[in-house]
Amino acid sequence: MASGLLRRAISRVPTASSAARVVVFRAHASEAQAQQVEPKATSSATPKTFQIYRWNPDSTNKPELQDYEIDLKDCGPMILDALIKIKNEIDPTLTFRRSCREGICGSCAMNIDGRNGLACLTKIPAVGQR
Helix, strand or coil: CHHHHHHHHHHHCCCCCHHHHHHHHHHHHHHHHHHHCCCCCHHHCCEEEEEEEECCCCCCCCCEEEEEEEEHHHCCCEHHHHHHHHHHHCCCCCCCCCCCCCCCCCCCEEEECCEEEECCCCECCCCCCC
């Protein structure tokens, strides 16, 4: 249905060339192929557990470490990528500062494995490492 709407929208544009129509057709074909692809085997998953120090200023509870396990195959190579994945997919209450993702602003500065560093520049250690 969406591809039909796209075709009608493109056909109404007087300057649309046949190349533009071919691109839409190719996009539609790739969508159909993507739906037919079988899910990958879970044996290639590389899970990694992240321990994040959590504290709620509104609560009288003491700060504590909370464990989050994510698959590194579905995540970028940096600590900030893992934090964003945890926030978006596992725990939306997780909060942290970030801005440029390039190591310029310093917003994502945090203590990582006992060392101060930028989450956007610190790579996630391999599964066998700490």
